[in-house]
Amino acid sequence: KAGVTQTPRYLIKTRGQQVTLSCSPISGHRSVSWYQQTPGQGLQFLFEYFSETQRNKGNFPGRFSGRQFSNSRSEMNVSTLELGDSALYLCASSPWDDRPYEQYFGPGTRLTVT
Amino acid sequence: SQKIEQNSEALNIQEGKTATLTCNYTNYSPAYLQWYRQDPGRGPVFLLLIRENEKEKRKERLKVTFDTTLKQSLFHITASQPADSATYLCALDVGGKLIFGQGTELSVKP
Numbered sequence: 001k002a003g004v005t006q007t008p009r010y011l012i013k014t015r016g017q018q019v020t021l022s023c024s025p026i027s028g029h030r031s032v033s034w035y036q037q038t039p040g041q042g043l044q045f046l047f048e049y050f051s052e053t054q055r056n057k058g059n060f061p062g063r064f065s066g067r068q069f070s071n072s073r074s075e076m077n078v079s080t081l082e083l084g085d086s087a088l089y090l091c092a093s094s095p096w097d098d099r100p101y102e103q104y105f106g107p108g109t110r111l112t113v114t
Numbered sequence: 115s116q117k118i119e120q121n122s123e124a125l126n127i128q129e130g131k132t133a134t135l136t137c138n139y140t141n142y143s144p145a146y147l148q149w150y151r152q153d154p155g156r157g158p159v160f161l162l163l164i165r166e167n168e169k170e171k172r173k174e175r176l177k178v179t180f181d182t183t184l185k186q187s188l189f190h191i192t193a194s195q196p197a198d199s200a201t202y203l204c205a206l207d208v209g210g211k212l213i214f215g216q217g218t219e220l221s222v223k224p
Contacts, residue, residue: 004157033212035214042214042215042216042217043158043203043214043217044214045211045212045213045214048210048211055210056209056210056211058211090157090158092157099145099146099207099210100145100146100148100163100165100207101207101210101212102148102160102163103148103150103158103160103212104160105157105158105159106157107156107157108156108157
């Protein structure tokens with residue numbers, strides 16, 4: 001099976017702009033989660049989607065949003081970008097509909113905000 | 115406050131030895147605990163999951179223990195190899211959210 005794919009892999013944006021990142025989960029996986037990874041804060045949970053509904057949410061401002069489509073593909077959006085949003089954004093899918101949610105991660109999108 | 119702490123320093127060991135990584139947590143009551151491996155520039159890779167009612171789990175050269183009284187998990191790699199060099203992350207499942215530790219960088223020297 002193909003792994004989790006994320007596009008684009010690298011992105012440079014200017015402060016104040018918005019960005020949309022895309023994730024295709026492993027075939028058959030219905031749960032998709034998003035994480036932000038920075039050297040200072042480590043790996044932090046953003047949100048999780050299951051069957052097109054947000055099932056869990058981390059402690060991030062409302063500028064961070066996401067959605068999931070009927071084919072389980074997911075997108076996350078960050079509006080009004082700040083310098084501190086520069087990070088590796090990781091998408092992960094899980095083969096399980098219920099806990100525990102072992103995660104299969106994609107390669108990430110490296111976002112740089114200037 | 116809630117906290118997860120892994121070995122604060124990088125761990126350097128000799129090939130063939132057993133590497134032991136620690137994950138301590140406070141003010142959490144996780145139902146599950148997971149371990150992941152991350153190589154530079156790549157996403158984490160799932161290794162093992164242990165439930166709160168399990169004391170120990172093994173997979174090939176890997177062993178995980180989970181002590182909910184001590185609020186600690188230990189991750190062992192036996193007969194370590196240079197290819198085991200990576201950052202290892204523990205993650206607590208808290209209400210369906212995965213809360214990750216900062217990771218321990220393991221270096222196995224030949």
